[in-house]
Amino acid sequence: MHACTRRTPARNAAGWLCAAALACSLSALAAPTPPATAQTPSAASPAQPPADEGWPRVWRHGEQELVIHEPQIDAWDDWARLRLRAAIAVRENGKGEPRYGVLEISTPTEIDRDSNTVLMSKPVYTPRFAQAEPLEAGRLAAIVREVLPDGQPLVVSLDRLLPYLEQQKLEQRAVQVSLDPPLIFHSTRPATLLGFYGAPEFRPVGDSGLQAAVNTPATVLLDAAADGPAYYLLLGESWLTTRSLRDGPWTQPAAMPAGFAKLPEESWGELRQAGTGKHLAETPAVYYAEAPAELLITRGAPKYRPVRGTKLQAISNTESAAFLHLGERRHYLLIAGRWFRAASLEGPWETATTSLPADFAKIPETDPLAWVLASVPGTEAAEDAVRLASVPQKATLQRADLKFSANYAGEPRFRPIEGSDGVRYAANASDPVLAVADRYYAVKDGVWFEAAAPAGPWQVCTSVPPALYTIPASSPMHNVTYVQVYDSTPTTVTTGYTAGYNGQYVMNGLLLFGAGMALGYALHDHDDDYWYRPWYWGGAPRPYYSYGYGAVYRPGYGYGAAGWARGPYAAAAGRTWYNPATGAWARSGAV
Numbered sequence: 091m092h093a094c095t096r097r098t099p100a101r102n103a104a105g106w107l108c109a110a111a112l113a114c115s116l117s118a119l120a121a122p123t124p125p126a127t128a129q130t131p132s133a134a135s136p137a138q139p140p141a142d143e144g145w146p147r148v149w150r151h152g153e154q155e156l157v158i159h160e161p162q163i164d165a166w167d168d169w170a171r172l173r174l175r176a177a178i179a180v181r182e183n184g185k186g187e188p189r190y191g192v193l194e195i196s197t198p199t200e201i202d203r204d205s206n207t208v209l210m211s212k213p214v215y216t217p218r219f220a221q222a223e224p225l226e227a228g229r230l231a232a233i234v235r236e237v238l239p240d241g242q243p244l245v246v247s248l249d250r251l252l253p254y255l256e257q258q259k260l261e262q263r264a265v266q267v268s269l270d271p272p273l274i275f276h277s278t279r280p281a282t283l284l285g286f287y288g289a290p291e292f293r294p295v296g297d298s299g300l301q302a303a304v305n306t307p308a309t310v311l312l313d314a315a316a317d318g319p320a321y322y323l324l325l326g327e328s329w330l331t332t333r334s335l336r337d338g339p340w341t342q343p344a345a346m347p348a349g350f351a352k353l354p355e356e357s358w359g360e361l362r363q364a365g366t367g368k369h370l371a372e373t374p375a376v377y378y379a380e381a382p383a384e385l386l387i388t389r390g391a392p393k394y395r396p397v398r399g400t401k402l403q404a405i406s407n408t409e410s411a412a413f414l415h416l417g418e419r420r421h422y423l424l425i426a427g428r429w430f431r432a433a434s435l436e437g438p439w440e441t442a443t444t445s446l447p448a449d450f451a452k453i454p455e456t457d458p459l460a461w462v463l464a465s466v467p468g469t470e471a472a473e474d475a476v477r478l479a480s481v482p483q484k485a486t487l488q489r490a491d492l493k494f495s496a497n498y499a500g501e502p503r504f505r506p507i508e509g510s511d512g513v514r515y516a517a518n519a520s521d522p523v524l525a526v527a528d529r530y531y532a533v534k535d536g537v538w539f540e541a542a543a544p545a546g547p548w549q550v551c552t553s554v555p556p557a558l559y560t561i562p563a564s565s566p567m568h569n570v571t572y573v574q575v576y577d578s579t580p581t582t583v584t585t586g587y588t589a590g591y592n593g594q595y596v597m598n599g600l601l602l603f604g605a606g607m608a609l610g611y612a613l614h615d616h617d618d619d620y621w622y623r624p625w626y627w628g629g630a631p632r633p634y635y636s637y638g639y640g641a642v643y644r645p646g647y648g649y650g651a652a653g654w655a656r657g658p659y660a661a662a663a664g665r666t667w668y669n670p671a672t673g674a675w676a677r678s679g680a681v
Contacts, residue, residue, distance in 0.1 A: 143245070151237040153183040158193060158238075163251060168576060169482050169586075172199045172210065178217065180230050189230055191219035201248065203483055208251060210244040248481065249474075264596045265563040268606035271430045271439040272382035272637040274423065280374040282325060283385040284308055285638045290335060290380075295358065299349035307638075309361075310335075313347040320347065323376065328367040330376065340376045342369060382606075382637040384425050386410050392435060397457055400449035404459055411462045411642075415447055422446070426636040427465045427602035427643060443467075444598055464643045467599055475601040475643065479594050484576060484586030487537070492583070494532055494539040494548040496523050502544040509562040516544065522570050526555045533570045536587045552578035563605055569593060594649050603649045604636030 145160035161176035174195050179188035197213035217234040219227040275283065285306060292301035292312050303310035309324035322343065323330045331343040343366050353362045377385055387408060394403035394414055405412040411424035412435075420431050422442060431442040450466045453459065463471035496502075497520040504514040504525055516523035523532045523544065531551060532539045538551035552575055559571045572590030575583060590596075593604045641649050 149237050154233050154237050155181040156234055156237040157181075157188070160250070161195065161246075166199070166251070169201065169484065170198060170576065172197050172208070178234065180233055182233065189219065189222065191217055191222075191227075191230065191234075193217050193234065195244075197244075201481060201484060203248075203481075206248045208246050208248055210246065212241055213244060214240050215242075248478070264598075265568070265590075267563055267595050267597050267602060267604075268636075269428055269441045269443050269597075270606065271428075271441055272384050272425070273379050274384050274386060274425075274430065274432075274437060274439050275377040275379075276386045276388070276435040276437075277375050277377070278388050278390055280372055281377060281385060281387055282374050283377050283379065283383060283638060284310070284323060284335070285379045285383050288380055296352065296354040298352035298354070300347065300353065311347075311350075313349060315347070322346070324361070324367075325370075325374070326368075327364065328370050330373065332376075336378050338376060338378075340373060342366070342373055379638075382635065384637050384640075386412060386423060386435065388435075397449075397459075398454055400452045401447070402449050402453070404457075411459055413450075415449065417449075418447065422450075424462055424465055426604055426606065426641045427600060427649070428606065428636070429465070443600070461643065461645055464645055465600060471645065472600055475645070475648075476596050476599065479589035479596065479601050479648065482574065482576075482586035482588050483536070484584060485536075486577075486582050486584045489550045489578075489581055489583050492537055492539075492550050494521075494534050494537075494546075496521065496532060496541075496544060496546060496548070498523075498544070504544075507561055507565050507567060509560075509564060511557040511560040513557055513561055513567075515565070515567050522567050524558060524561075524567065524570070526557045529555070531555070531558060533573055536573055536591060537583070537585050538573060538575055550578075550583050551575065552583055563595065566605075568605070589648055592648070601643065601648075602636070603641040603643075606636040 145158070147158045149156040149158070157179040159177040159179075161174040164173040164175060166172050172195075176193045176195065178191050178193045180191070181188045194216040195210070195213050196216075197210040200209040200211050201207075202209065215234065215238055217231040219230045222230060275281075285308075286303070287305040290303055290310075291305045293304050294300075295302050295311070299313070301312040301314065303312070311322040313320045313322070318333060321332050321335050323332075323340070329343055329346070330340040332338050332340045346366055350362060353359075355362075377383070387410070388405060389407040392405045392412075393407045395406045396402075397404050397413070401416045403414040403416060405414070413422045414420070415422060420433055421435055422429055422431050423439070429442040429446055430439040432439045444467070446466060450462070451469050453463055453466075455463070461471075463469045464475040466472055496516070498516065499518040499520075502519065502523070503517050505517050507513045507515055507524075512526065514525040516525075519532075521532055521534055523530060525531070525544075528542070530541045530544055531554070532541075532548065538554055539548040540551040541548045554575055561568050561571050569591050573585065573587040575585055577584040589601070595602050595605065643649050
């Protein structure tokens with residue numbers, strides 16, 4: 091067992107890492123990896139970076155051998171230049187005792203979040219042999235440069251760097267978001283969640299005589315026939331129908347309404363051709379909500395299994411993270427990074443994020459639900475989640491290739507953002523469009539643009555006004571404050587964003603999904619606030635809303651969302667949305 095630990099790598103009296111300490115300073119970050127042996131690693135192009143080969147790494151050139159132990163991170167400046175040190179051992183001609191030294195490395199970095207690696211693309215290596223005589227030190231340094239010349243790239247797993255990021259200035263700042271529980275439904279049979287932003291609203295679909303719901307991510311059609319309204323809900327490749335959205339009952343239709351055949355070919359053709367779709371062996375329950383909601387499905391009555399070393403019992407017949415604490419006799423449920431508790435799965439539920447029993451931190455890392463540790467305050471997994479959220483996704487782009495055009499429903503209408511430094515937002519724009527004094531700014535796909543007028547022309551922004559970063563978390567525009575411009579030239583711009591841009595926010599040392607607020611529901615009757623009614627533009631803004639998506643944290647990647655209507659039958663598959671500026675409909679593919 092190594093004497094050094096993950097959090098405090100051992101140092102000698104001079105402040106330098108000794109060779110043994112360097113060799114183990116990050117060993118706890120991953121399962122042991124055999125050392126590289128056979129061949130000198132080859133240079134890799136940035137387009138196809140090699141994988142992290144583990145530590146120590148062995149490099150050979152002829153009879154000369156260089157062993158590099160796992161490095162210590164000194165600094166990661168703006169996530170663009172990394173400075174680190176590693177213990178090294180040189181063995182000449184494959185004989186004799188190794189000679190130890192330290193290798194200093196300074197290198198630009200490229201972060202690849204898909205492979206979760208960091209490429210040291212053009213490193214400069216500076217070997218030092220402090221304990222050798224000057225001539226001997228120079229000779230050994232020459233061997234190192236021969237075996238490992240400057241520019242030879244290295245790849246390191248991002249996970250190996252995370253523990254050292256606590257020494258950095260984290261960009262993913264803490265904000266105040268809501269921990270209040272949503273509506274939580276429990277079903278013991280197949281079910282789906284049908285959520286609206288406020289009271290249902292419908293708009294005509296061409297000349298079909300049918301109307302479609304505009305304030306839900308699901309596809310819902312209304313046939314307002316003379317014998318009473320009938321509603322049709324798309325569940326994957328099947329349909330359900332009811333006379334009452336709120337009360338049901340829902341059944342599988344024997345035929346679709348006559349107007350179904352008249353749906354426009356564009357956006358609706360594939361549904362029209364599918365007719366009633368596939369027959370379901372069991373008609374699922376439909377839970378209706380006009381407020382933030384989540385669905386907990388157990389396959390029959392809840393079944394429990396013990397969690398080793400704790401007083402927790404995990405519910406084993408659900409895909410959700412749900413537990414029973416035997417000491418308290420209360421259930422705990424994890425949703426969007428937030429914990430809620432109740433005496434019964436039927437509720438009522440209350441917030442528990444900041445008052446979890448200590449047993450949750452004792453969940454073994456080998457448990458199937460160990461991923462919940464990223465949402466347990468004070469655990470290393472939770473700390474790593476926050477650090478990972480602070481690492482920006484960066485790219486250098488050609489400015490000539492970046493285009494933006496603002497889309498408004500009618501004339502642009504700007505409203506002030508309370509709590510900001512004089513920032514206004516366009517309430518009827520499809521993308522975030524903001525105003526500071528007499529200049530206008532927009533964010534599209536993680537890139538800032540600016541213009542002298544709301545309609546443009548728009549150009550790439552290379553200097554973002556500080557006022558834009560004062561937008562508080564209470565605004566649905568807050569996520570743009572996580573987009574940065576890092577550098578620019580006359581032809582390129584280096585831009586990037588941290589996890590907050592995708593709706594992953596830090597509060598109380600935890601990474602949470604969405605702001606957890608119901609502001610969009612409260613303002614659903616403001617006809618000109620199309621940002622608050624985002625269904626017009628293709629679905630809810632996940633950076634703002636937390637619930638209804640089945641958001642789950644995946645270690646090393648961040649939050650992923652399954653779609654609003656989750657369960658055995660995914661009603662979120664094939665969304666429909668309406669553009670009030672054109673009166674046109676569009677549909678997406680499966681979520």
